[in-house]
Amino acid sequence: MIQKLSEHDREKLQESLATSGQKVTPQREIVFAVLLAKRDHPTVEDVFQRARESMPGLSLATVYNCLETFVGCGLVRQVNHERESTRYCPNLAPHAHFRDEATGRVHDIELPPEILQSLRSILPPGFNSETIEISFHGRSQDHAPRPSSN
Amino acid sequence: MIQKLSEHDREKLQESLATSGQKVTPQREIVFAVLLAKRDHPTVEDVFQRARESMPGLSLATVYNCLETFVGCGLVRQVNHERESTRYCPNLAPHAHFRDEATGRVHDIELPPEILQSLRSILPPGFNSETIEISFHGRSQDHAPRPSSN
DNA sequence: TTGCACTTTGGAATCATTCCAACTCATTCG
DNA sequence: CGAATGAGTTGGAATGATTCCAAAGTGCAA
Numbered sequence: 001m002i003q004k005l006s007e008h009d010r011e012k013l014q015e016s017l018a019t020s021g022q023k024v025t026p027q028r029e030i031v032f033a034v035l036l037a038k039r040d041h042p043t044v045e046d047v048f049q050r051a052r053e054s055m056p057g058l059s060l061a062t063v064y065n066c067l068e069t070f071v072g073c074g075l076v077r078q079v080n081h082e083r084e085s086t087r088y089c090p091n092l093a094p095h096a097h098f099r100d101e102a103t104g105r106v107h108d109i110e111l112p113p114e115i116l117q118s119l120r121s122i123l124p125p126g127f128n129s130e131t132i133e134i135s136f137h138g139r140s141q142d143h144a145p146r147p148s149s150n
Numbered sequence: 151m152i153q154k155l156s157e158h159d160r161e162k163l164q165e166s167l168a169t170s171g172q173k174v175t176p177q178r179e180i181v182f183a184v185l186l187a188k189r190d191h192p193t194v195e196d197v198f199q200r201a202r203e204s205m206p207g208l209s210l211a212t213v214y215n216c217l218e219t220f221v222g223c224g225l226v227r228q229v230n231h232e233r234e235s236t237r238y239c240p241n242l243a244p245h246a247h248f249r250d251e252a253t254g255r256v257h258d259i260e261l262p263p264e265i266l267q268s269l270r271s272i273l274p275p276g277f278n279s280e281t282i283e284i285s286f287h288g289r290s291q292d293h294a295p296r297p298s299s300n
Numbered sequence: 301t302t303g304c305a306c307t308t309t310g311g312a313a314t315c316a317t318t319c320c321a322a323c324t325c326a327t328t329c330g
Numbered sequence: 331c332g333a334a335t336g337a338g339t340t341g342g343a344a345t346g347a348t349t350c351c352a353a354a355g356t357g358c359a360a
Contacts, residue, residue, distance in 0.1 A: 045347090123248065138278045140276055211318090214317070
Protein backbone atom coordinates (compact mmCIF):
# COMPACT_ATOMS: atom_id res chain seq x y z
CA MET A 1 0.00 0.00 0.00
CA ILE A 2 1.33 3.38 -0.97
CA GLN A 3 1.80 6.15 1.55
CA LYS A 4 0.05 9.42 0.94
CA LEU A 5 2.14 12.22 -0.49
CA SER A 6 3.96 14.42 1.95
CA GLU A 7 2.79 18.01 2.13
CA HIS A 8 5.90 19.04 0.27
CA ASP A 9 5.45 16.54 -2.54
CA ARG A 10 1.82 17.38 -2.91
CA GLU A 11 2.73 21.00 -3.35
CA LYS A 12 5.32 20.14 -5.92
CA LEU A 13 2.73 18.14 -7.80
CA GLN A 14 0.14 20.88 -7.54
CA GLU A 15 2.51 23.58 -8.72
CA SER A 16 3.94 21.66 -11.62
CA LEU A 17 0.51 20.73 -12.85
CA ALA A 18 -0.80 24.25 -12.39
CA THR A 19 1.82 25.76 -14.65
CA SER A 20 0.33 23.85 -17.55
CA GLY A 21 -3.25 24.47 -16.48
CA GLN A 22 -3.82 21.05 -15.06
CA LYS A 23 -5.24 19.83 -11.81
CA VAL A 24 -4.37 17.52 -9.00
CA THR A 25 -6.62 14.49 -9.02
CA PRO A 26 -6.70 11.48 -6.73
CA GLN A 27 -5.36 9.34 -9.57
CA ARG A 28 -2.44 11.65 -10.18
CA GLU A 29 -1.63 11.79 -6.49
CA ILE A 30 -1.43 8.07 -6.27
CA VAL A 31 0.59 7.62 -9.42
CA PHE A 32 3.02 10.26 -8.28
CA ALA A 33 3.25 8.70 -4.85
CA VAL A 34 4.01 5.35 -6.43
CA LEU A 35 6.90 6.84 -8.34
CA LEU A 36 8.34 8.45 -5.25
CA ALA A 37 7.84 5.46 -2.99
CA LYS A 38 10.10 3.02 -4.77
CA ARG A 39 12.65 4.39 -7.13
CA ASP A 40 13.26 1.33 -9.15
CA HIS A 41 12.37 2.69 -12.57
CA PRO A 42 9.05 0.94 -12.84
CA THR A 43 7.31 0.21 -16.09
CA VAL A 44 3.82 1.47 -16.69
CA GLU A 45 2.53 -1.94 -15.80
CA ASP A 46 4.46 -1.86 -12.51
CA VAL A 47 3.03 1.51 -11.66
CA PHE A 48 -0.41 0.27 -12.54
CA GLN A 49 -0.14 -2.74 -10.24
CA ARG A 50 1.18 -0.74 -7.33
CA ALA A 51 -1.28 2.07 -7.71
CA ARG A 52 -4.17 -0.34 -7.90
CA GLU A 53 -3.50 -1.53 -4.41
CA SER A 54 -4.61 1.85 -3.20
CA MET A 55 -7.21 2.51 -5.87
CA PRO A 56 -8.66 -0.66 -7.31
CA GLY A 57 -10.77 1.06 -9.94
CA LEU A 58 -7.82 2.81 -11.55
CA SER A 59 -7.44 2.10 -15.23
CA LEU A 60 -4.32 1.45 -17.22
CA ALA A 61 -5.18 4.23 -19.63
CA THR A 62 -5.18 6.64 -16.75
CA VAL A 63 -1.75 5.54 -15.66
CA TYR A 64 -0.50 6.20 -19.17
CA ASN A 65 -2.20 9.58 -19.08
CA CYS A 66 -0.77 10.54 -15.72
CA LEU A 67 2.75 9.57 -16.65
CA GLU A 68 2.55 11.47 -19.89
CA THR A 69 1.28 14.48 -18.01
CA PHE A 70 4.09 14.27 -15.49
CA VAL A 71 6.71 13.99 -18.17
CA GLY A 72 5.10 16.93 -19.92
CA CYS A 73 5.36 19.18 -16.89
CA GLY A 74 8.82 18.01 -15.94
CA LEU A 75 7.95 16.07 -12.81
CA VAL A 76 9.27 12.81 -14.05
CA ARG A 77 11.59 11.45 -16.68
CA GLN A 78 11.28 8.68 -19.11
CA VAL A 79 14.18 6.28 -18.95
CA ASN A 80 13.76 5.04 -22.50
CA HIS A 81 13.24 7.91 -24.76
CA GLU A 82 13.73 5.70 -27.75
CA ARG A 83 10.45 3.95 -27.93
CA GLU A 84 10.17 3.81 -31.64
CA SER A 85 11.28 1.26 -34.11
CA THR A 86 14.70 -0.16 -33.58
CA ARG A 87 17.30 1.25 -35.91
CA TYR A 88 20.47 -0.32 -37.18
CA CYS A 89 23.86 0.97 -38.18
CA PRO A 90 26.96 -0.68 -39.54
CA ASN A 91 29.33 1.81 -37.91
CA LEU A 92 31.15 -0.33 -35.39
CA ALA A 93 33.52 2.33 -34.12
CA PRO A 94 32.52 3.74 -30.74
CA HIS A 95 30.21 6.61 -31.40
CA ALA A 96 27.25 8.41 -29.96
CA HIS A 97 24.01 9.24 -31.70
CA PHE A 98 22.29 12.52 -32.17
CA ARG A 99 18.63 12.39 -32.91
CA ASP A 100 17.28 15.47 -34.57
CA GLU A 101 13.84 15.98 -33.16
CA ALA A 102 12.79 18.13 -36.07
CA THR A 103 13.54 15.61 -38.77
CA GLY A 104 13.69 12.35 -36.84
CA ARG A 105 17.06 11.74 -38.41
CA VAL A 106 19.86 10.13 -36.45
CA HIS A 107 23.46 11.22 -36.88
CA ASP A 108 26.62 9.54 -35.72
CA ILE A 109 28.79 11.58 -33.38
CA GLU A 110 32.38 10.59 -33.02
CA LEU A 111 33.33 9.64 -29.52
CA PRO A 112 36.88 10.45 -28.40
CA PRO A 113 38.44 7.64 -26.35
CA GLU A 114 39.16 9.97 -23.43
CA ILE A 115 35.48 10.61 -23.00
CA LEU A 116 34.67 6.97 -23.18
CA GLN A 117 37.33 6.41 -20.59
CA SER A 118 36.07 9.06 -18.24
CA LEU A 119 32.56 7.73 -18.58
CA ARG A 120 33.66 4.31 -17.57
CA SER A 121 35.35 5.80 -14.56
CA ILE A 122 32.16 7.14 -13.07
CA LEU A 123 30.75 3.68 -12.50
CA PRO A 124 30.82 2.71 -8.85
CA PRO A 125 32.90 -0.34 -7.97
CA GLY A 126 31.15 -3.59 -8.80
CA PHE A 127 29.56 -2.25 -11.94
CA ASN A 128 31.02 -3.68 -15.13
CA SER A 129 29.72 -2.35 -18.34
CA GLU A 130 30.22 -3.90 -21.72
CA THR A 131 28.44 -1.25 -23.71
CA ILE A 132 27.62 2.37 -23.29
CA GLU A 133 24.92 4.02 -25.26
CA ILE A 134 24.92 7.76 -25.57
CA SER A 135 22.25 9.64 -27.35
CA PHE A 136 21.74 13.34 -27.71
CA HIS A 137 18.35 14.74 -28.49
CA GLY A 138 17.88 18.13 -29.99
CA ARG A 139 17.91 20.06 -33.20
CA SER A 140 20.59 20.43 -35.75
CA GLN A 141 21.06 23.04 -38.40
CA ASP A 142 22.40 20.43 -40.69
CA HIS A 143 19.38 19.49 -42.75
CA ALA A 144 21.11 18.77 -45.99
CA PRO A 145 21.42 15.11 -46.84
CA ARG A 146 24.98 14.20 -46.09
CA PRO A 147 27.09 12.14 -48.42
CA SER A 148 26.64 8.50 -47.49
CA SER A 149 30.22 7.55 -47.05
CA ASN A 150 31.10 3.93 -47.36
CA MET B 151 18.30 -0.31 -56.47
CA ILE B 152 21.10 -1.51 -54.26
CA GLN B 153 24.59 -2.12 -55.56
CA LYS B 154 26.08 -5.54 -55.10
CA LEU B 155 28.52 -5.96 -52.25
CA SER B 156 32.13 -5.21 -52.98
CA GLU B 157 34.47 -8.16 -52.85
CA HIS B 158 35.79 -6.86 -49.56
CA ASP B 159 32.40 -6.49 -47.95
CA ARG B 160 31.28 -9.85 -49.15
CA GLU B 161 34.28 -11.39 -47.50
CA LYS B 162 33.59 -9.57 -44.29
CA LEU B 163 30.06 -10.88 -44.37
CA GLN B 164 31.18 -14.39 -45.18
CA GLU B 165 33.77 -14.47 -42.42
CA SER B 166 31.59 -13.02 -39.73
CA LEU B 167 28.83 -15.42 -40.51
CA ALA B 168 31.18 -18.36 -40.70
CA THR B 169 32.48 -17.79 -37.18
CA SER B 170 29.02 -18.57 -35.87
CA GLY B 171 28.46 -21.41 -38.32
CA GLN B 172 26.17 -19.51 -40.62
CA LYS B 173 26.08 -19.04 -44.33
CA VAL B 174 25.92 -16.28 -46.85
CA THR B 175 22.56 -16.23 -48.59
CA PRO B 176 21.22 -13.90 -51.27
CA GLN B 177 18.87 -12.36 -48.73
CA ARG B 178 21.68 -11.68 -46.29
CA GLU B 179 23.81 -10.16 -49.01
CA ILE B 180 21.11 -7.75 -49.96
CA VAL B 181 20.22 -6.77 -46.44
CA PHE B 182 23.86 -6.17 -45.65
CA ALA B 183 24.31 -4.18 -48.82
CA VAL B 184 21.32 -2.04 -47.90
CA LEU B 185 22.89 -1.21 -44.56
CA LEU B 186 26.17 -0.24 -46.13
CA ALA B 187 24.66 1.73 -48.99
CA LYS B 188 22.95 4.42 -46.99
CA ARG B 189 24.08 4.93 -43.45
CA ASP B 190 21.05 6.68 -42.16
CA HIS B 191 20.16 4.29 -39.35
CA PRO B 192 17.23 2.73 -41.08
CA THR B 193 14.41 0.97 -39.30
CA VAL B 194 13.58 -2.61 -40.14
CA GLU B 195 10.78 -1.34 -42.29
CA ASP B 196 13.18 0.94 -44.17
CA VAL B 197 15.56 -1.91 -44.80
CA PHE B 198 12.67 -4.03 -45.94
CA GLN B 199 11.49 -1.46 -48.47
CA ARG B 200 14.95 -0.86 -49.88
CA ALA B 201 15.88 -4.49 -50.09
CA ARG B 202 12.64 -5.34 -51.83
CA GLU B 203 13.59 -3.20 -54.77
CA SER B 204 16.28 -5.73 -55.53
CA MET B 205 14.44 -8.80 -54.33
CA PRO B 206 10.68 -8.41 -54.51
CA GLY B 207 9.88 -11.71 -52.85
CA LEU B 208 11.82 -10.92 -49.68
CA SER B 209 9.77 -11.16 -46.54
CA LEU B 210 9.73 -8.93 -43.52
CA ALA B 211 10.41 -11.88 -41.24
CA THR B 212 13.60 -12.53 -43.15
CA VAL B 213 14.74 -8.97 -42.69
CA TYR B 214 14.20 -9.34 -38.97
CA ASN B 215 16.13 -12.60 -39.07
CA CYS B 216 19.02 -11.18 -41.04
CA LEU B 217 19.39 -8.17 -38.80
CA GLU B 218 19.32 -10.30 -35.71
CA THR B 219 21.94 -12.54 -37.21
CA PHE B 220 24.17 -9.60 -38.07
CA VAL B 221 23.88 -8.14 -34.61
CA GLY B 222 24.68 -11.56 -33.22
CA CYS B 223 27.90 -11.87 -35.14
CA GLY B 224 28.93 -8.28 -34.60
CA LEU B 225 28.47 -6.99 -38.11
CA VAL B 226 25.96 -4.39 -37.19
CA ARG B 227 24.73 -2.51 -34.18
CA GLN B 228 21.33 -1.77 -32.88
CA VAL B 229 20.79 1.89 -32.22
CA ASN B 230 18.03 1.39 -29.69
CA HIS B 231 18.97 -1.25 -27.29
CA GLU B 232 16.13 -0.35 -25.04
CA ARG B 233 13.22 -1.89 -26.79
CA GLU B 234 11.29 -2.92 -23.80
CA SER B 235 8.62 -1.17 -21.84
CA THR B 236 9.29 2.43 -21.12
CA ARG B 237 10.41 3.07 -17.58
CA TYR B 238 10.00 6.15 -15.45
CA CYS B 239 11.99 7.80 -12.75
CA PRO B 240 11.45 10.84 -10.60
CA ASN B 241 15.15 11.60 -10.25
CA LEU B 242 15.47 14.88 -12.08
CA ALA B 243 19.15 15.47 -11.37
CA PRO B 244 21.38 14.69 -14.33
CA HIS B 245 22.25 11.06 -14.12
CA ALA B 246 23.02 8.07 -16.25
CA HIS B 247 21.45 4.66 -16.05
CA PHE B 248 23.03 1.30 -15.62
CA ARG B 249 20.99 -1.66 -16.69
CA ASP B 250 22.02 -4.88 -15.14
CA GLU B 251 21.58 -7.52 -17.77
CA ALA B 252 21.45 -10.29 -15.23
CA THR B 253 18.57 -8.91 -13.23
CA GLY B 254 17.01 -6.41 -15.61
CA ARG B 255 17.27 -3.83 -12.88
CA VAL B 256 18.14 -0.25 -13.68
CA HIS B 257 20.36 1.80 -11.38
CA ASP B 258 20.96 5.51 -11.35
CA ILE B 259 24.56 6.58 -11.83
CA GLU B 260 25.53 10.03 -10.73
CA LEU B 261 26.82 12.18 -13.52
CA PRO B 262 29.50 14.74 -12.63
CA PRO B 263 28.95 18.09 -14.35
CA GLU B 264 32.41 18.03 -15.95
CA ILE B 265 31.51 14.92 -17.84
CA LEU B 266 28.24 16.36 -18.96
CA GLN B 267 30.15 19.39 -20.10
CA SER B 268 32.74 17.46 -22.01
CA LEU B 269 30.06 15.41 -23.67
CA ARG B 270 28.33 18.50 -24.86
CA SER B 271 31.59 19.71 -26.29
CA ILE B 272 31.96 16.83 -28.70
CA LEU B 273 28.92 17.90 -30.69
CA PRO B 274 29.86 19.44 -34.02
CA PRO B 275 28.78 23.04 -34.56
CA GLY B 276 25.14 23.36 -35.45
CA PHE B 277 24.04 20.57 -33.17
CA ASN B 278 22.12 21.73 -30.14
CA SER B 279 21.11 19.15 -27.67
CA GLU B 280 18.57 19.59 -24.93
CA THR B 281 18.96 16.18 -23.42
CA ILE B 282 21.60 13.53 -23.25
CA GLU B 283 20.80 9.99 -22.43
CA ILE B 284 23.53 7.73 -21.23
CA SER B 285 23.00 4.13 -20.46
CA PHE B 286 25.47 1.50 -19.47
CA HIS B 287 24.73 -2.14 -20.01
CA GLY B 288 26.47 -4.83 -18.09
CA ARG B 289 26.48 -6.71 -14.85
CA SER B 290 26.76 -5.47 -11.36
CA GLN B 291 27.77 -7.27 -8.24
CA ASP B 292 25.26 -5.28 -6.32
CA HIS B 293 22.31 -7.60 -6.19
CA ALA B 294 21.00 -6.62 -2.81
CA PRO B 295 17.91 -4.47 -2.91
CA ARG B 296 19.08 -1.00 -2.13
CA PRO B 297 17.25 1.24 0.31
CA SER B 298 14.70 3.24 -1.65
CA SER B 299 15.70 6.70 -0.61
CA ASN B 300 13.16 9.44 -0.90
C1' DT C 301 -28.66 24.95 -13.48
C1' DT C 302 -26.08 24.98 -17.20
C1' DG C 303 -21.98 25.00 -19.67
C1' DC C 304 -17.28 24.25 -19.98
C1' DA C 305 -12.72 22.36 -19.41
C1' DC C 306 -10.29 18.87 -17.71
C1' DT C 307 -10.27 13.77 -16.47
C1' DT C 308 -11.05 9.15 -16.33
C1' DT C 309 -12.40 4.86 -18.25
C1' DG C 310 -12.79 0.43 -21.04
C1' DG C 311 -12.38 -1.28 -25.17
C1' DA C 312 -10.89 -1.13 -29.82
C1' DA C 313 -7.14 -0.14 -32.85
C1' DT C 314 -2.27 0.26 -34.07
C1' DC C 315 2.36 -0.89 -34.58
C1' DA C 316 6.70 -3.25 -33.92
C1' DT C 317 8.19 -7.51 -33.05
C1' DT C 318 8.12 -12.50 -32.26
C1' DC C 319 6.47 -16.97 -33.08
C1' DC C 320 5.36 -20.88 -35.78
C1' DA C 321 4.58 -24.38 -39.03
C1' DA C 322 5.21 -25.20 -43.87
C1' DC C 323 8.34 -24.94 -47.51
C1' DT C 324 12.85 -24.48 -50.23
C1' DC C 325 17.20 -25.84 -51.29
C1' DA C 326 21.76 -27.56 -50.96
C1' DT C 327 24.35 -31.22 -48.99
C1' DT C 328 25.18 -35.74 -47.05
C1' DC C 329 24.70 -40.54 -46.92
C1' DG C 330 23.17 -45.14 -48.20
C1' DC D 331 20.04 -41.82 -57.85
C1' DG D 332 16.61 -40.78 -53.80
C1' DA D 333 15.81 -40.09 -48.88
C1' DA D 334 17.29 -37.63 -44.81
C1' DT D 335 19.15 -33.57 -42.75
C1' DG D 336 19.45 -28.91 -41.58
C1' DA D 337 19.97 -24.12 -42.25
C1' DG D 338 17.29 -20.54 -44.12
C1' DT D 339 13.05 -18.34 -45.74
C1' DT D 340 8.24 -17.30 -45.79
C1' DG D 341 3.38 -15.63 -44.64
C1' DG D 342 0.37 -15.35 -41.36
C1' DA D 343 -1.04 -15.57 -36.66
C1' DA D 344 0.02 -14.10 -32.00
C1' DT D 345 1.87 -10.94 -28.60
C1' DG D 346 2.68 -6.86 -26.06
C1' DA D 347 3.19 -2.02 -25.44
C1' DT D 348 1.03 1.93 -26.48
C1' DT D 349 -2.40 5.04 -28.46
C1' DC D 350 -6.92 6.26 -29.76
C1' DC D 351 -11.63 7.16 -28.97
C1' DA D 352 -16.11 8.02 -27.51
C1' DA D 353 -18.84 8.01 -23.40
C1' DA D 354 -19.31 9.33 -18.75
C1' DG D 355 -17.56 11.87 -14.51
C1' DT D 356 -16.17 16.02 -11.86
C1' DG D 357 -15.76 20.28 -10.33
C1' DC D 358 -16.10 25.26 -11.02
C1' DA D 359 -17.89 29.63 -12.94
C1' DA D 360 -21.39 32.25 -15.05
